[in-house]
Amino acid sequence: EAGVTQFPSHSVIEKGQTVTLRCDPISGHDNLYWYRRVMGKEIKFLLHFVKESKQDESGMPNNRFLAERTGGTYSTLKVQPAELEDSGVYFCASSQPRTSGRGDTQYFGPGTRLTVL
Amino acid sequence: AQTVTQSQPEMSVQEAETVTLSCTYDTSESNYYLFWYKQPPSRQMILVIRQEAYKQQNATENRFSVNFQKAAKSFSLKISDSQLGDTAMYFCAFMKHGGANNLFFGTGTRLTVIP
Numbered sequence: 454e455a456g457v458t459q460f461p462s463h464s465v466i467e468k469g470q471t472v473t474l475r476c477d478p479i480s481g482h483d484n485l486y487w488y489r490r491v492m493g494k495e496i497k498f499l500l501h502f503v504k505e506s507k508q509d510e511s512g513m514p515n516n517r518f519l520a521e522r523t524g525g526t527y528s529t530l531k532v533q534p535a536e537l538e539d540s541g542v543y544f545c546a547s548s549q550p551r552t553s554g555r556g557d558t559q560y561f562g563p564g565t566r567l568t569v570l
Numbered sequence: 571a572q573t574v575t576q577s578q579p580e581m582s583v584q585e586a587e588t589v590t591l592s593c594t595y596d597t598s599e600s601n602y603y604l605f606w607y608k609q610p611p612s613r614q615m616i617l618v619i620r621q622e623a624y625k626q627q628n629a630t631e632n633r634f635s636v637n638f639q640k641a642a643k644s645f646s647l648k649i650s651d652s653q654l655g656d657t658a659m660y661f662c663a664f665m666k667h668g669g670a671n672n673l674f675f676g677t678g679t680r681l682t683v684i685p
Contacts, residue, residue: 456614484671495574496661498672509672544615548671557603557665559673563614 455479457562459545465568471533474565478527478547484508485528486548486559487520491541499543502528514539535569542566572597572664576676583652584684590637591647591679593662599623601667604638604645610658618660621645623667652683 458477466472478485487499499518500510504525513520517536522528532539546559573596583589595604602623609615621629621638628636633650649656659680663673 486672488673488675493677495677496663496673496675498674501672512672546673557667557671558617558620559671560617561607561615 457545457547457560459543459562459565461565462563463566463568465570466535467570468537469534471531472535472567474530474532474543474545474567476528476530476545476562478545479560481549482547482560483525483550484548484559485522486546487528487530488544488546489541490544490564491538496544499530532567535567537569540567540569572599572666572674574662574664574674574676576660576662576679578679579677580680580682582682582684583649585652585654587652588648588650589652589681591649591660591662591681593645593647593676595643595645595662595664595674597643597664597666599666603665603667604636605663605665605673606634606636606645606647607661607663608656608658609661610655615661619647649681654683654685657681657683 460475485502488496490496498512501508502522519531542564544564545562548559575594604621606618607615608618619631635648637646659678661678662676
């Protein structure tokens with residue numbers, strides 16, 4: 454079974470530019486999450502999709518961040534325009550439906566390291 | 571709000587020895603899950619062990635075990651017979667039972683196993 458994949462692994466952009474991160478969850482996982490770790494700090498929740506619907510986006514920092522999950526498969530996270538404080542590692546995770554009884558275990562991708570200069 | 575604290579930014583242990591990583595959390599919830607995740611250098615984060623708060627028995631996965639003290643809100647991870655492959659960043663995490671599914675993480679402990 455393929456794990457959660459993320460693309461790109463690294464991205465270096467200049468302030469003001471746009472970057473789009475992609476996440477492909479494990480097949481069959483309805484739940485998809487985005488998290489971010491800023492250097493030296495804790496990993497923080499950004500948002501949660503159930504299939505194509507945003508279940509919780511309380512962690513999104515501001516309206517420069519836009520997440521989509523069209524068709525309930527892969528998800529994209531776009532930052533436009535990027536600011537210096539957006540630098541960090543962006544993790545995606547997926548989990549089975551809660552009704553499966555195993556929805557509490559999230560499987561993480563390798564992360565995308567974003568550097569904004 | 572839930573908070574998770576890992577007070578040890580870095581630790582080291584000799585190969586084959588035992589090490590304990592500490593984690594405390596704060597919550598008003600009565601039922602929840604606790605996790606330890608491991609992220610080896612340049613590799614993705616994987617689940618090491620999980621604990622359901624309503625279960626009194628401490629979870630164990632091979633060389634990894636936890637000491638869950640619900641009243642003290644403590645959830646430490648013990649690694650026995652440390653191996654070089656255990657070198658990684660270890661994150662403690664909390665999730666409410668029911669409702670929101672998001673994880674609350676600590677800042678992590680970087681563990682180095684010394685040959």
